[in-house]
Amino acid sequence: MTGKTLxxxxxxxxxxxAEDILTQESDLIIASTGEVFGLPxxxxxxDMAEEWAMVYTKTKVHSCxxxxxxxKVVLERNGEKKTAAVDxxxxxxxxxxxxxxxxxxxxxTAKVMAxxxxxxxxxxxxxxxxxxxxxxxxxxxxxxxxxxxxxxxEEIMQSCLKLQAEHxxxxxxxxxxxxxxxxxxxxxxxxxxxxxxxxxxxxxARPDIVQVADGRVRIEFTDEVTGILLRLAADLTIVDETIxxxxxxxDLARIFELEEDLNGFAQGDNVHRLTVFTNRKGIxxxxxxxxxxxxxxxFTDADNAALSLRKIERHPADQxxxxxxxxxxxxARCLTCYRLxxxxxxxxxxxxxxxxxxxxxxxxxxxxCPRGAxxxxxxxxxxxxxVPAAEVKRPAGESIIPSITAFCCRRSAASAxxxxxxxxxxxxxxxxxxxxxCGGSVSLSHILKAFNSNADGVMILTCHEGNxxxxxxxxxxxxxxxxxSEHFRSIGLEGGRLVKKTLASNMGLxxxxxxxxxxxxxxxxxxxRLKAGN
Amino acid sequence: MTEKTVVVIGSxxxxxxxxxxxxxxxxxxxxxxxxxxxxxxxxxxxxKATDQCVKCGACIVEEKLDQAVRNxxxxxxxxxxxxxxxxxxxxxxxxxxxxxxxxxxxxxxCGVCLQQCSQDGAIIQGVSRNHSPFFALNEKECLYxxxxxxxxxxxxxxxxxxxxDARARQIACEADAxxxxxxxxxxxxxxxxxxxxVFKNVVTNLxxxxxxxxxxxxxxxxxxxxxxxxxFIQCVGxxxxxxxHLWCSKICCGSALRMAALIKARQPESEISFFYIDVQTFGRxxxxxYRRVQEExxxxxxxxxxxxxxxxxxxxxxxxxxxxHETIEEIFDCVVLSVGLHPCKENLEVVxxxxxxxxxxxxxxxxxxxxEASNSGVFSAGAVGGPMSIAESIASAxxxxxxxxxxxxx
Numbered sequence: 001m002t003g004k005t006l007x008x009x010x011x012x013x014x015x016x017x018a019e020d021i022l023t024q025e026s027d028l029i030i031a032s033t034g035e036v037f038g039l040p041x042x043x044x045x046x047d048m049a050e051e052w053a054m055v056y057t058k059t060k061v062h063s064c065x066x067x068x069x070x071x072k073v074v075l076e077r078n079g080e081k082k083t084a085a086v087d088x089x090x091x092x093x094x095x096x097x098x099x100x101x102x103x104x105x106x107x108x109t110a111k112v113m114a115x116x117x118x119x120x121x122x123x124x125x126x127x128x129x130x131x132x133x134x135x136x137x138x139x140x141x142x143x144x145x146x147x148x149x150x151x152x153x154e155e156i157m158q159s160c161l162k163l164q165a166e167h168x169x170x171x172x173x174x175x176x177x178x179x180x181x182x183x184x185x186x187x188x189x190x191x192x193x194x195x196x197x198x199x200x201x202x203x204x205a206r207p208d209i210v211q212v213a214d215g216r217v218r219i220e221f222t223d224e225v226t227g228i229l230l231r232l233a234a235d236l237t238i239v240d241e242t243i244x245x246x247x248x249x250x251d252l253a254r255i256f257e258l259e260e261d262l263n264g265f266a267q268g269d270n271v272h273r274l275t276v277f278t279n280r281k282g283i284x285x286x287x288x289x290x291x292x293x294x295x296x297x298x299f300t301d302a303d304n305a306a307l308s309l310r311k312i313e314r315h316p317a318d319q320x321x322x323x324x325x326x327x328x329x330x331x332a333r334c335l336t337c338y339r340l341x342x343x344x345x346x347x348x349x350x351x352x353x354x355x356x357x358x359x360x361x362x363x364x365x366x367x368x369c370p371r372g373a374x375x376x377x378x379x380x381x382x383x384x385x386x387v388p389a390a391e392v393k394r395p396a397g398e399s400i401i402p403s404i405t406a407f408c409c410r411r412s413a414a415s416a417x418x419x420x421x422x423x424x425x426x427x428x429x430x431x432x433x434x435x436x437x438c439g440g441s442v443s444l445s446h447i448l449k450a451f452n453s454n455a456d457g458v459m460i461l462t463c464h465e466g467n468x469x470x471x472x473x474x475x476x477x478x479x480x481x482x483x484x485s486e487h488f489r490s491i492g493l494e495g496g497r498l499v500k501k502t503l504a505s506n507m508g509l510x511x512x513x514x515x516x517x518x519x520x521x522x523x524x525x526x527x528x529r530l531k532a533g534n
Numbered sequence: 535m536t537e538k539t540v541v542v543i544g545s546x547x548x549x550x551x552x553x554x555x556x557x558x559x560x561x562x563x564x565x566x567x568x569x570x571x572x573x574x575x576x577x578x579x580x581x582k583a584t585d586q587c588v589k590c591g592a593c594i595v596e597e598k599l600d601q602a603v604r605n606x607x608x609x610x611x612x613x614x615x616x617x618x619x620x621x622x623x624x625x626x627x628x629x630x631x632x633x634x635x636x637x638x639x640x641x642x643x644c645g646v647c648l649q650q651c652s653q654d655g656a657i658i659q660g661v662s663r664n665h666s667p668f669f670a671l672n673e674k675e676c677l678y679x680x681x682x683x684x685x686x687x688x689x690x691x692x693x694x695x696x697x698x699d700a701r702a703r704q705i706a707c708e709a710d711a712x713x714x715x716x717x718x719x720x721x722x723x724x725x726x727x728x729x730x731x732v733f734k735n736v737v738t739n740l741x742x743x744x745x746x747x748x749x750x751x752x753x754x755x756x757x758x759x760x761x762x763x764x765x766f767i768q769c770v771g772x773x774x775x776x777x778x779h780l781w782c783s784k785i786c787c788g789s790a791l792r793m794a795a796l797i798k799a800r801q802p803e804s805e806i807s808f809f810y811i812d813v814q815t816f817g818r819x820x821x822x823x824y825r826r827v828q829e830e831x832x833x834x835x836x837x838x839x840x841x842x843x844x845x846x847x848x849x850x851x852x853x854x855x856x857x858x859h860e861t862i863e864e865i866f867d868c869v870v871l872s873v874g875l876h877p878c879k880e881n882l883e884v885v886x887x888x889x890x891x892x893x894x895x896x897x898x899x900x901x902x903x904x905x906e907a908s909n910s911g912v913f914s915a916g917a918v919g920g921p922m923s924i925a926e927s928i929a930s931a932x933x934x935x936x937x938x939x940x941x942x943x944x
Contacts, residue, residue, distance in 0.1 A: 020936065147824070149815050181784040181814035183920050186773050190780055201812070203835045203856060224835075224856060261818045269818045271587070271594050275929040291818060297929075304932035310939065311558050415596065418663040424645040467587030504581035504593045505600075506662065509750050 001069055001316065002085050003027050005309060008061060008252065009092035010034035013287030013298040017092055018053065020306030026313065028053045029084050031075050033060060033248060056082075060248065064089075064256055067345060067355035068282025069316065088282040088312060089256070090305050091266065093249040095288035097241040104141050104239055109215035112237045115140075115155055122162050132236070138163060139219060139234035140173045141209070144202060148175070150182035151294045152240050157188045157197075159238070164195045171197045172232060174207060174219070182294060200230075243292045256283055257344045259471060265291050272469045275304045279471065280344050281358045284308055321361035322378045322437070324354050330373035337365035337374060342470040362470040363441025367480075402522035404431040404515065405450040406459045407442045411469055412505045413461030419508030427512050428519035430456075439463065439500070440473035447484055447498060457497045457522045461514070464502040474502060494525050537562055538942050541627055541709040543884065545610055546574020547591075547924050548916020549715035550598040551931035552938075557607035559935075559944065564707050565602070565610045566629060568880075570670035571660045572610050573599045574717055576924055578661050580746035582792040584799040589817045590792055591924030598928075599664045611705065613670075619887045625709040625911070632673070633700035640695040641667035647687035647696060653677050657687065661747060667695070711911040711938050712888060714898065715931070718875040718917040721771030721779075727840035728767065728871060735761075735849055736841060738770075739789055739872045746793065751800050754868050756847055760801060761868035765851060766790045767838055768810040772874030772921075779874060781895055784921040786872035788816030791827050793870075798830045807832045807866070809853065816923070841869060875921040888912045895920070913938055 004027040007017055014032070019040040021028050030037055030053060037055050062076040073084045099114030106112050113121075125131050140156050142148050160171050173192075178199065180186045193199065200223060207221035217237040222229050245253075245264050253260050259268030259279045267273050267290035276284045286305040287298035326337070328351050337354075338346040345358035346365070354365075356377075366374045408414040414435045420427060434450075436442055439462025450458045460481060462474040477500045485495035501514050538561045542549045545567035553563040571577070577599060579592035602608050613632040620626050636647075647669055648657045656675035660668045677684040678698045688696040720740050723730040730736045734756040737745070745752060752761045768790060772783040787810070794806045808831050817823065838853040849866045877896035885892060890912060891899040897920045915934040916927040 023940075147815055147821055177812040177814070179815055180773070180782040180812065181787070181816075182782075184781075186782045187780040190775065201835075227859060262822070263818060265818070269589065271589055271591050271925070274591075274594065274925055275932055300929045300933045303936040304929055307555060307932050307936045307939070310936075311555075314559055411597075412593070415600070415663055422643045422660070422663050422665075422668045424643070464581075464583040464587040465585055466589070467583065467593065502583070502585055504583060504587075505596045506579075506592055506747075507581055508663070509748070513750065 001087055003313075004029055004084075004086045006031060006071070006073055006084055006086040006089045007092065008032075008089065009094070009287075009289075010037065011092070011094040011287070012295060013094075013293075013302050014092040015040070016299050016302035017090055017286060017305050020302065021309060022052055024306075024310065024313075025052060026309070029086060030055045031059045031061060031073075031084075032057050034058070061252060061255055067347065067358035068280070069357045070355070071282065087316075088284070088309065090284045090286060090309070091249070091252055091256070091289045092286040092302065092305070093246055093252065093289045095243050095249075095292070096246040097243055099241050100141070100146060100239045103145050104209050106209065106211050106217065106237065106239060109211075111215040111235060112211065112217060112239070114239055115152065115159070115241050118159055118238050119155060122159060132163065132167070132169075135169065135235040137170045137232065137234050138172070138236045138238065139217065139232055140171070140238045140240070142173060142175045142240040143179065144174060144176050144206065146242060147177070148179050148240055149243070149292050150179045150185055151243065151292055153179045154182065154185055154188065154294065156238070156240070157185070157192050160192050160197045161188075161195060164192075164197065168196070172200060172234075173197060174200050174202070174221075176202050183296070243288070245289070249289050252289075256280065258283065258285070261291070265289065267291065268471060269466065270469075270471060271467060276301055276308060279342055281360070282312075321359070322376045323356040323359040323361055324363065324365055324374050325356075325377055326352055326354055327373045327375070328352070330371045332371050332373075334370060336368050336370060340364050340368055340472075342472055360470065362438040362473065363436065364438060364470055364472065364476060367441050367443035367446070367476065401430040402428070402456040402519050403454055404428060404457050404459065404518060404522065405434060405453075405455040406431055406461055406515065407434050407436050407439070407446065407450075408461045409439045409463055409468075409473065410435050410437055412463040412467070413503045413511065415505035416461075416503045416507045416511035419506065420512040423508045423512075425508060425512035426516065428515050430519075431515055438468065438470050438473040440468070440470055440476035442477060442480065444480055444484065447480065451497075451528075456525075456528060457499075457518055459498075459514075459518060460500045461503050461511075462500060464504060467504065474500070493528065496521055497525065497528070538710045538944065539564065539708060540711045540713060540938060541566060541625065541707055542713040542715055543616065543881075544574065544715035544717055544916075544918070545572035545599075545602075545612075546715060546717045546916060546927070547576050547595045547598060548717065548918075548922075548927040548931045549574070549713065550595075550602045551928045552713050552715060552915045552935050553608050554598060554601055554605065555932055555935035556938065557605045559939065561607065561938075561942075561944070563608045564709070565608065566614050566616060566627075567610060567612045568615050570613050570658070571662070571665045572602075572612055573662060573665075575720075575740065578740070578747060579743045580793075580796075582796045584796060588792045588795070588823065589819070590789070594924060594928070596662055596664075599662055603664045603666070614705065616884055616887075617704075619712070619884070621910075625712055627707045627709060627712075629705040629707065631703045631705055633702050635671040635696060635698060635700050636667040636669055637693075637695040637697070638667045640693045641669065642693050642695075643668040644692060645669070647691055650686055650690050652684055652686055671698075710942055711913065713934060713938070714881070714884065714888065714890065714912065714914045714918055715916045716878050716881045716884070716918045718921065719878045719880070721873040721876045723770050723871050723873055726770060726871070728770070728838075728869065729841050729843065729849075730871060733841065733843045733849060735847070735868045737868065737870055739766075739786060739793070739870055742793060742870050743789075746796070752797055752804070752868065761804065763805045763866045764797070764868045764870065765807045765809060765838075765866045766794060766870045766872060768808070768872045769837065770871040770873050771876065773811060774874075779876075779895075781874075781921060782814065783872075783874040784814065784926075785816075785875065785923050787814040788923070790870065790872050791816075791824070791831070794831045795823075795827050805832070806830070807834055807864075809834050809836060809838055811835070811837060875917060878918065881918070890914065909941075911941055913941075
């Protein structure tokens with residue numbers, strides 16, 4: 001433990017985090033791609049800030065090894081490399097914007113520009129006289145075909161108000177859905193309308209947009225409210241922008257092996273990552289690194305990241321979950337665990353080991369290790385989940401109460417089971433719950449042992465796809481179910497005796513319903529009988 | 535150093551999140567909750583996943599409550615309201631806690647009291663396994679509290695967990711800082727021409743959450759039969775210049791469309807229409823989700839004029855079709871009003887005692903604007919400051935927690 005934090009970023013969010021950390025007098029290394037990174041002057045003096053903060057400008061991260069509490073990050077500046085040893089890492093890189101010219105069939109000219117260009121002109125304009133003197137009609141194209149967001153809409157409306165404040169111009173905003181779902185935007189929408197901005201919304205039809213020789217744009221459409229055919233000749237056309245992660249942020253996600261969301265931002269789209277967490281302990285993401293964020297939201301993220309650091313500093317060792325460990329005598333270095341670990345907690349050196357601080361105790365590696373070389377530090381846990389005997393007293397002759405073993409993820413189905421009990425829901429008399437750390441930790445041998453202990457049916461109840469804390473648990477569970485069911489069918493046993501279902505922690509009703517339904521199916525199948533001749 | 539204490543008013547997702555953040559930094563937290571069950575509005579929300587999680591965040595509220603009840607530094611005082619707040623060195627807060635009719639330690643959640651209660655609605659049920667006791671007495675309905683004419687629950691409770699003569703308590707707390715996390719009040723749509731409160735099958739989005747949670751599917755409140763033809767009406771009480779409600783409630787598009795997708799998955803024969811002004815972006819997977827929903831849900835870009843009930847008990851919705859500009863009357867089994875998030879009027883007294891400023895909209899002004907309040911150790915978190923999603927409320931609670939640490943110089 002070095003007590004140091006690496007902060008990667010150059011923009012407003014990164015500066016806010018730096019300020020928060022430095023007021024705590026904590027050691028900080030800043031890696032910024034910018035030319036300079038101004039350290040906050042207050043409340044610490046600049047001299048003191050320099051003492052605690054090591055600033056590397058024009059610097060990128062080259063690679064990273066290690067885990068929380070012991071990261072070795074290689075920084076690169078003009079081809080020169082330097083290794084930084086840090087406990088934790090915060091990434092607060094800025095976004096990239098892609099202008100939507102192609103969506104509207106337009107080419108950039110002096111009269112057709114992207115939103116950022118306009119904002120820059122408006123900013124400069126306040127100092128250098130009016131660049132917009134000849135312009136009477138301004139058209140904004142936003143979120144037609146490609147979905148926009150409140151961050152872009154706010155910038156557009158601010159720009160409109162500036163354009164309108166100086167000269168009475170005709171301003172049109174053409175859009176599909178007006179994205180006002182942010183603080184103050186509906187009010188600003190009303191204010192811009194009062195200032196004379198006209199909003200034209202498209203639902204199914206699309207405007208005809210033609211860029212004519214002089215660079216101006218002619219737009220023709222039928223107004224949905226009035227049903228009237230309208231033609232606009234825009235002296236200035238502003239196209240919206242898509243906000244995406246910067247190329248460097250994408251590189252960082254790869255370097256640090258972070259989950260990405262659908263849009264490429266470096267945070268998995270998983271509610272367990274709220275607010276600034278990633279699949280890797282000790283690596284936090286804030287602001288535009290994790291999603292499209294307005295400036296106030298970036299500051300909220302920055303504060304959340306700073307708060308998390310304070311928590312880590314106060315209680316560095318996480319003892320909340322059981323950790324997995326590798327028996328190197330049994331390990332064959334096949335690297336299955338390394339490949340599967342969602343939290344990147346497996347470290348490959350001369351020996352393969354698990355960084356305890358990075359391990360979330362999901363048990364996915366245990367279930368897949370072909371040598372059975374991995375166990376939980378708390379041996380009872382391994383043993384407990386290993387022998388799920390479903391003891392049901394059967395009357396002589398036929399089994400009339402099917403015995404069911406339900407492997408329940410502790411984060412979801414196990415809670416749902418308790419809720420079902422509180423709610424007084426009817427449940428099958430012959431069911432037994434085996435609480436597991438993750439649906440993905442249920443191995444083939446766990447399942448077979450359950451059948452071997454007289455279970456008529458086995459269920460694996462996992463979180464929903466996309467809600468699993470380890471992200472891949474439901475998929476592993478599904479694969480195992482398919483694998484065993486196929487073998488079952490080949491020996492004449494019903495594949496339906498082993499099922500995987502998904503549940504959330506607040507689904508007490510559905511938990512009971514799922515079990516009752518399964519019991520019904522098992523009753524129809526009757527007791528396990530292997531067909532002769534198979 | 536003596537241990538610091540923070541009082542959090544409200545046990546919704548913002549209050550719970552702030553409490554957890556602070557408790558993890560060794561600060562003691564007292565959560566004051568007015569209702570019998572902790573967790574706020576969102577603890578009642580249904581999971582909207584089909585097979586895929588749709589990131590509504592309902593399960594995270596459950597998780598926060600679970601962590602909070604297990605955290606030794608957090609005490610949740612349900613059924614409590616603030617009587618007075620004064621400040622000398624620290625804040626001195628006087629609370630009134632309603633009687634604990636049901637003993638949490640001995641209640642086994644068997645449900646006999648609910649089954650045997652002779653008065654509808656006098657025993658109410660929790661929604662989380664962390665609601666302990668899982669049942670509560672509704673003082674307004676209980677016959678014993680009215681005229682002592684019935685004490686059946688007390689007599690039959692197998693655990694002897696019910697004491698109908700229980701007394702209210704006065705609780706005195708001291709605090710170094712206060713967090714107002716009282717959340718929002720749902721807009722009351724009674725004055726809208728949609729027959730809410732008159733026609734049984736007109737419900738709010740929050741009531742639909744409850745129905746989904748309780749029944750697992752949508753049934754008409756009038757007869758308990760599955761709803762076949764449903765409509766969602768968005769922006770009821772939000773984005774409404776006539777009412778001077780100049781805000782988007784932010785969460786309703788996501789909540790309504792996620793519920794619509796869930797209903798289509800569970801009741802594929804149902805037909806769902808969605809009346810809207812603009813569809814707001816929600817979630818990172820909005821684009822594919824919205825594309826899928828548009829195939830299953832009929833999107834109608836207009837807000838209906840009114841709703842009347844037919845003699846058969848169905849709902850006749852009148853609206854102007856966007857493309858043809860014709861007036862259309864259409865029959866639905868059930869109409870869901872997506873009601874806006876509004877400032878909580880009940881807190882006004884507390885807000886006044888805490889010297890917090892209230893903005894034009896009626897929501898509490900954020901501390902960036904109201905520097906005075908944060909200098910005095912009073913903070914806010916979550917939807918008390920304006921409409922917020924579950925994810926935003928959690929983020930807001932984190933931001934507030936850092937401000938409290940700075941204020942307490944920890």
